[in-house]
Amino acid sequence: METTPRADRARRIADVLRPQILAGAYETLPDERALAADFGASRNAVRDALAVLVAEGLLERRRGVGTVVVGERHRHPLSRLAGLAETLGGTVRNEVRLARPERAPAAVAARLGTDDTIHLERLRYLDDEPLSLDRTYLAGDVGRPLLAADLAGRDVFALIEETTGRPLGTADVTVRVTTADAHTATLLGVPEGAGLFAVERLSRLADGRPVDLEYLLVRGDRLTLHAVLDRR
């Protein structure tokens, strides 16, 4: 069953290097000779593997320096319900592209239990670089006070808890993969076709009432999701 064409050999190296690079294990990659020894592979196989990772935008070849790691990813836990600024630090800012009362489409109304909603669209920046495009529908009574709040600087979760005086409880999260169309790519500052997380998140107040339905498009080159799973 074993097949070992050239592309397979390169893949075996790239698959192991990719998460190392993304986890921040390297600033500059070890040279080809060292990698070949580590992987018990030929230097040609290492070169092919690095070419795959350069094409994915994870590495860049720099003359006189070697192969360097491009970009940085931020870790987001998939265990606790938390906003971006809470999780990643205080360097988040939001460009508010839309904030208005709106009769929700049926799919949204069914999940929030009302078609009286506040519709927010925010382009979120982390360290002055776009991270995600967030579409949020809030139940009208919960969302209306937020129209006067600091939507540019604060997480919606924190604002909901402050204005309602009640804590949030749980959220159902669905994570999908998509790629950026031309318009999304322009907004998020990535090439057309770049990989994105498409996250749908329905958050409830502690009493179980759903109040916040979000559709997030998050740059795949800037975020990783983490979870601890249990066998039982």
Next chain:
Amino acid sequence: METTPRADRARRIADVLRPQILAGAYETLPDERALAADFGASRNAVRDALAVLVAEGLLERRRGVGTVVVGERHRHPLSRLAGLAETLGGTVRNEVRLARPERAPAAVAARLGTDDTIHLERLRYLDDEPLSLDRTYLAGDVGRPLLAADLAGRDVFALIEETTGRPLGTADVTVRVTTADAHTATLLGVPEGAGLFAVERLSRLADGRPVDLEYLLVRGDRLTLHAVLDRR
């Protein structure tokens, strides 16, 4: 702050329809007139939104039928540690592309605590369609008995528990987004550039010893990940 060019209006519809489609809410989409009424939008905006979703490969226009949903996604919980066949039913088969003892590269050895490993590469099919390309490094003593086991038909988790007689405990999971290079695309049966989940998963026996390090490339058009998050 509000900007509403044509592309923004289309996006507002596409962002809400996308997860509905992926969750299996429709076989055939409601017609443009009905969608326009539901979203309080023009038919032009609906048409633009559907064009975005056709380009993403979620919808197809069929003459005389309308706009139909293409493909189907399988739900995978991000809360319990489970193999593919256990989670998705009995229709999984694996093409074993590699299964051999190997001295692990340093990055793998550091996580498994040994460089004596069994290296598996499997192309996994669900309902006779490729789903993921799984690279697995097993600690040698745990993995060696699996070389004689039914790797084509069974999940590695179940095989580990059977051959060691010990249950698995927890796993650390990291989920990233990547896109398919030409070689991966061919193996997985997707267009070059298609969105993929890149999953790294380190599983431990119940006593805490790490024994199974996996690098999975999973078709983004066939899987969604689900989690319930808690605010506390």
